Amino acid sequence: MSFVDLLPELSLAEKASLLSGDGDWWTQAVPRLGLPSIELGDGPHGLRTETGVDMVWVPSTCFPTLSALAATWDRELVREVGAALGAEAAAMGVHLVLGPGVNIKRTPLCGRNFEYPSEDPWLTGDVAVAYVTGLQGAGVGACVKHFAANNQETDRTRISVEADERTLRELYLAAFERVVHEADPWALMCSYNRIGGTYASAHRWLLTTVLREEWGYDGVVVSDWDAVHDKLATVRAGLDLEMPGTQGRTDAQVVQAVQAGTLDESEVDRAARRVLHLVDRVRPGPGVVRASGYRPGDELTASQLAALGADAHHALARRAATSALTLVRNTGVLPLDPHGSQRVALIGGYARLPRIQGGGSAGVRPTWVDTPLEALRAALGDRLAFAEGYPVGESDYYQEQVPAALPSVGQLADEAVALAARSDVVVAVVGLPLAADSEAADRTDLALPADQVALLTRLAALDVPLVVVVSAGAAVTMDPWHDGAAAVLLTGLAGQGVGGAVADVLLGAADPGGRLTETYPLSLADTPGAIGFPGERGHIVYGEGVFVGYRWYDALDRAVRYPFGHGLSYTTFAYDDLRVDVLDAAAGRVRCTVTVTNTGSRRGSEVVQVYVGDPLSAVHRPVRELKGYAKVTLEAGGSERVVVDLAGRDFSYVDAACGRWRREGGQFVVSIGSSSRDLRASAVIELPDGGDATVPALVPDEEMPTDAVPWAVGTDGPARTGVAVP
Ligand code: GLC
Numbered sequence: 001m002s003f004v005d006l007l008p009e010l011s012l013a014e015k016a017s018l019l020s021g022d023g024d025w026w027t028q029a030v031p032r033l034g035l036p037s038i039e040l041g042d043g044p045h046g047l048r049t050e051t052g053v054d055m056v057w058v059p060s061t062c063f064p065t066l067s068a069l070a071a072t073w074d075r076e077l078v079r080e081v082g083a084a085l086g087a088e089a090a091a092m093g094v095h096l097v098l099g100p101g102v103n104i105k106r107t108p109l110c111g112r113n114f115e116y117p118s119e120d121p122w123l124t125g126d127v128a129v130a131y132v133t134g135l136q137g138a139g140v141g142a143c144v145k146h147f148a149a150n151n152q153e154t155d156r157t158r159i160s161v162e163a164d165e166r167t168l169r170e171l172y173l174a175a176f177e178r179v180v181h182e183a184d185p186w187a188l189m190c191s192y193n194r195i196g197g198t199y200a201s202a203h204r205w206l207l208t209t210v211l212r213e214e215w216g217y218d219g220v221v222v223s224d225w226d227a228v229h230d231k232l233a234t235v236r237a238g239l240d241l242e243m244p245g246t247q248g249r250t251d252a253q254v255v256q257a258v259q260a261g262t263l264d265e266s267e268v269d270r271a272a273r274r275v276l277h278l279v280d281r282v283r284p285g286p287g288v289v290r291a292s293g294y295r296p297g298d299e300l301t302a303s304q305l306a307a308l309g310a311d312a313h314h315a316l317a318r319r320a321a322t323s324a325l326t327l328v329r330n331t332g333v334l335p336l337d338p339h340g341s342q343r344v345a346l347i348g349g350y351a352r353l354p355r356i357q358g359g360g361s362a363g364v365r366p367t368w369v370d371t372p373l374e375a376l377r378a379a380l381g382d383r384l385a386f387a388e389g390y391p392v393g394e395s396d397y398y399q400e401q402v403p404a405a406l407p408s409v410g411q412l413a414d415e416a417v418a419l420a421a422r423s424d425v426v427v428a429v430v431g432l433p434l435a436a437d438s439e440a441a442d443r444t445d446l447a448l449p450a451d452q453v454a455l456l457t458r459l460a461a462l463d464v465p466l467v468v469v470v471s472a473g474a475a476v477t478m479d480p481w482h483d484g485a486a487a488v489l490l491t492g493l494a495g496q497g498v499g500g501a502v503a504d505v506l507l508g509a510a511d512p513g514g515r516l517t518e519t520y521p522l523s524l525a526d527t528p529g530a531i532g533f534p535g536e537r538g539h540i541v542y543g544e545g546v547f548v549g550y551r552w553y554d555a556l557d558r559a560v561r562y563p564f565g566h567g568l569s570y571t572t573f574a575y576d577d578l579r580v581d582v583l584d585a586a587a588g589r590v591r592c593t594v595t596v597t598n599t600g601s602r603r604g605s606e607v608v609q610v611y612v613g614d615p616l617s618a619v620h621r622p623v624r625e626l627k628g629y630a631k632v633t634l635e636a637g638g639s640e641r642v643v644v645d646l647a648g649r650d651f652s653y654v655d656a657a658c659g660r661w662r663r664e665g666g667q668f669v670v671s672i673g674s675s676s677r678d679l680r681a682s683a684v685i686e687l688p689d690g691g692d693a694t695v696p697a698l699v700p701d702e703e704m705p706t707d708a709v710p711w712a713v714g715t716d717g718p719a720r721t722g723v724a725v726p
Contacts, residue, residue, distance in 0.1 A: 003276040006033050007269060015272040016254040019235065021245035024225075025050070027275060028245070038282055040143070040222070040243070041089065044099025044115055045069070045357065045495065046364030049092045049289075051296035058289060059300050060088050061313040061496065062357055062366035064320050066100050066127065067473055068492035070117035071514040071567075072323040073607040073631050075130040081320055082134025082142075084313045089140040091308050093287025096141040096187055096278070098361075102128045102175040103191075105474065105518050106151035106548050107529050111441045114358035114473025114493045118517035119549025119564065121171050122626050125178030132183035139283035141186035144179055146224055148172050148206060149542075150191035154442045154534035157227070160194035163542035165656040165718035166619075168195070170546050173210065180217045186281050187220040190239060192227045198715035201227045205717035207238030220278045232257050237715070240271040300367065310367045318370060318497025318504075325505050326490040326514030327568040333465040333486035335508025335570055336425065344384050346376055347416045347459070348429035348452075348469075349392030355431045355471035357396050357493050360439025366397055370499030372429055372469070379503055389416035389428065390451045396434045413455045417462070426464050427506065428456060431471030437493060442534060446477045446524045453481065460484025469502060475520045478561060490514070508570065511604040513631075515567035515675070519550050522561050528552035546653075550676045551622035565609050565626070565675035571600030571636065575608075575680035580670045585687055588663055590646040594672055594681065598634035605633040610644045611676065612651060613669035621653055624671055646670070651687060656718060665689030 007015070010030065017028040022037055029037035042048040047060040063069070063081050072078065089097050101115040102124050110116075117127040132142040149161040149172045163172065179185055190200040190207065200206060201223045211217045220240045228234050228242045231250040242250060257263035288307045289300065300308065327334065336342065351372040357364060377384050390413065391406050406412060420426040430452040436443050447453060448470075457480055459466050465486040470476060473493045482488070489505065489512065491498055504510035521527050528544040535541070547555050550564035576595045583589040592610050608631075611624035628644040655662040665688045673679035 003035055003279045004273055006030070006035060007273055007276060009033055010272065012255055012258060012265065012268070013251065015268050016251040017248070018272045018275045019240065019254060019268065020242040020250055024244040027241065027279070035276070035279065036284070038095035038279055038284070039093060040096045040098060041092070041094035042098045043362035043364065044097070044101055045362060046085070046366070047088050047092050047094060047097070048361070048364055049094060051294070056296040057363075057365040058092065058294060059365045059367045060092065060308060061310060061317055062364040063317050064324050064495040065114045065357055065362070065473060065493040066117050067114050067517065068324040068494040069131070069320060070123060070127045070517045071326055071492055072320060073515050073629055074323055074513070075126065077320055077323055078127055078130035079134035080316060082131040083138055084309065084316055086135040086138025086140040087309055088313065090138060091286060091289050093284070093290060094140065095282035095284060096143050097135060098143045098145065098189065100128055100131045100142065101145050102179065103146060103150050104171055104175070104548060106542070107527055107533055108446055108475040108518065108521070109443045109524070109533060110151055110474070111153040111436070111438050111443065112358070112360070113518070114437045115362050119519060120517065120626050121174035123517055125175035128175055128179040129182045132179055132185045136183070136186065141278065141282050143187035143189050143222055144176060144185045145189035146191035147176055147188050147211075147221070148191060148200060149195055150193055152442055152534050152540065153440050155538070156440070157192040158194070158538060159535055160197050160539045161542060162196065162539050163713065164545065165713050166654040167542055167545045168713060169654040171548055177215055180211070180215050185219060186278055187222050188217070189222045189224055190227060192224050196714045199227070199229055201239050202230055202233040202237045203715050204237040205713065205715055209717050212238060218274070218277070220274045232263055235263065235267050235271060240274045305367065308367070314367060314497060317495045318500045321491070321494035321497045321501035322504050322510045323513035324492055324494050325501055325512045326492070326516060327487070327505070327512035328490055328516070328520070328562045328566060329485065329488040330568055331486045333425065333467060334489075334506060336506055338379055338507040338509070342383065342424040344376070344380055345420045345423035345426045346373060346384055346386045346429070347389040347420065347426060349388050349390060350431045350471055351386065351429040352388070353392050353395050354429070354498050355396060355434070355493055356495050356498055358437035358439070358473045359396065359434045362439070363396075366496040369397060369496045370501075372499045372502040375499045375503035376427070376506070379507055385419055385423065387416040387419045388412050389455055390449070393433055409451050413451070413458065416455060417458050420459050420462055420464055423464060425467065426459055426462070427467045427469060428459055429469045429471065430456065432473065432476065437473035446475060446521070448476050456481035467506070471498070475518055477521070477523060482561070511569050511571070511602070512567065513605050515565050515607045516562055517564070519553055519560050519564045520562040521553070522559060526553070526558055526560070545620070547622060551625065554623040554676065563675050563677040565607070566678070567607070567675070569604035569606060571598050571602045571604035573597065573606045573674070574599045575672065578672055578681035578683060580683035580685055582685055582687065586690060588646070588648050588651050588687055588690065590670065590685060592628070592644045592646065592670060592672060594642050595639055596632055596634070596642050597639040598636055601636050603633065603635050605631055606674065607631045608642050608644065609673055609675065610646065611671045611673070611679070612646065613671065614651065614653075614664065614666075615669060616666050617653070617664055619653060619655065624669070624676065626676070659718070663687060663690045
């Protein structure tokens with residue numbers, strides 16, 4: 001029996017009750033008919049299960065945040081983490097995980113960038129598909145968020161995003177569309193912000209025209225918490241489930257509107273059916289962790305940890321962190337010799353209390369944490385000496401950590417510099433404070449904390465090789481110490497296994513597997529949107545259009561600190577014999593093949609990246625756009641013939657003038673390389689004009705209005721200009 005079959009038996013009041021939650025984390029049950037409620041739970045990189053007692057959380061595995069997970073460029077690994085998250089959700093009794101977040105990193109300033117995979121929509125969609133596939137394979141639903149264009153935290157519940165249709169579809173909706181088509185997430189969460197002046201929760205073009213009618217999505221749309229401002233408008237627009245519950249207040253509005261004839265009951269039925277369909281899809285897990293008498297604040301017992309899969313998941317978290325760590329600079333100092341006699345100075349409070357995640361609803365209470373200090377001390381013994389270096393405020397483990405009474409900032413720095421001066425190599429672990437990587441707030445600059453910058457500058461001036469390890473959820477600037485550092489390793493916010501991962505990579509037990517999924521700019525002034533951020537008078541104009549991230553820096557040919565896709569291995573790779581074959585011109589099916597050889601002396605991994613350029617297009621297009629990649633691991637001297645296939649929309653753009661995805665006939669430049677700016681080979685191919693065969697025209701020709709403001713997107717959808725298209 002399917003719960004959807006209950007729909008005809010439900011009263012109007014019962015149906016209306018399904019359109020909002022029961023409390024903070026549950027859907028409404030209908031005991032009369034045996035309909036259970038299901039539990040929704042944050043967050044994207046670990047279960048934050050609340051016990052209802054003052055925000056006390058049940059411990060669970062803190063995996064790498066989505067920004068770090070994306071830096072692995074490893075679909076199978078991301079899928080594995082998704083599956084592990086699903087298993088933990090089932091063990092907790094959670095049926096729908098409120099993640100992944102797939103918003104585009106429009107500006108490095110956004111406080112929630114740690115929760116989002118990339119500045120690139122194609123990579124973001126790729127990561128989302130792998131994650132959702134893994135999670136839902138465990139019988140637990142994914143709730144992909146925040147739909148759409150939630151790219152800043154400043155004024156997030158009111159700001160209106162002003163973006164043209166092409167920008168929205170190509171950049172800000174693309175990852176949602178891909179995950180809907182390729183992984184069918186059981187839910188989507190609408191964002192807080194407005195688009196074109198209308199709240200996303202009541203945006204009919206977004207929630208019905210695009211999501212249902214064009215993409216064919218039949219899952220549930222959940223509101224972000226308290227994102228509903230006009231209940232009836234949200235029901236009409238296509239929102240199904242308002243969270244959290246309103247103790248029946250808005251249910252009554254729905255009943256009254258239907259009875260008054262101002263809301264058609266079919267709209268209520270449509271939303272109620274989707275909620276019933278969701279209850280059908282989720283398979284209630286054992287929920288054994290909390291069912292076994294867990295008391296708020298307890299540590300987990302051995303049997304509860306076993307039920308959670310804690311040991312195996314911690315090992316997975318460490319493996320994923322190792323694959324995420326991104327070595328952006330190495331003059332030869334790394335890897336350190338684990339068996340040599342070098343005296344190593346480890347400096348920085350974040351080595352003792354590592355940054356593993358960001359702040360806000362995504363927070364997790366980890367089962368346990370590897371720290372760089374413990375892991376390196378275990379490996380190096382008394383060769384290692386530690387100095388705090390700078391004051392560390394709060395822990396991001398979400399447990400009360402009363403900061404130890406520390407000496408003054410000056411004294412901490414002096415002690416660290418003195419230790420460094422009498423050492424053979426220095427490893428300084430720095431990073432952003434929790435408040436800089438948190439929901440509900442944005443940064444105002446890209447710098448590391450001033451005391452850390454001052455300390456790094458002093459350390460860089462010593463005649464001792466300096467390795468800088470940076471733990472931040474988004475890009476930071478590196479002046480003035482960068483050129484004085486012998487190596488720079490970026491950890492991102494890599495979860496509870498980060499300490500072991502840092503030791504594995506620094507000591508050469510593992511190759512650093514990460515590649516940048518966002519550009520590291522030289523300065524904030526270079527970034528797209530810097531001038532208008534965070535908007536004014538309630539509006540933020542996306543004037544840069546599709547030119548976000550590397551698309552922006554490449555269009556301006558602007559120097560950057562480290563480009564999108566960059567990351568070093570401990571070995572080197574050669575690319576030979578690139579072939580780009582057009583397999584089916586009409587469908588745009590193209591096969592790229594290249595031989596990659598490990599030309600160094602150690603095993604290592606390489607991410608072969610494929611970019612497409614359309615230099616003679618009728619519209620401004622980015623110089624190149626990522627459209628495929630493959631990660632290979634090769635022994636020293638080993639070679640592999642790597643294949644990356646392109647198809648359909650990989651050559652297209654959204655032509656808002658004619659309302660469709662379009663591939664203009666002509667030449668395309670297919671480039672292959674180790675980053676967006678380290679391109680090793682390219683080829684020019686010809687393809688005919690054509691649309692994207694997989695989706696209908698966005699708006700049939702005869703419906704195109706002709707007198708509207710070009711391409712503004714209001715709740716009735718984009719205004720067409722009716723421009724004739726050759
Ligand atoms: C928050 C976040 C959302 C989260 C939800 C529930 O405001 O925006 O990502 O899942 O509320 O905590």
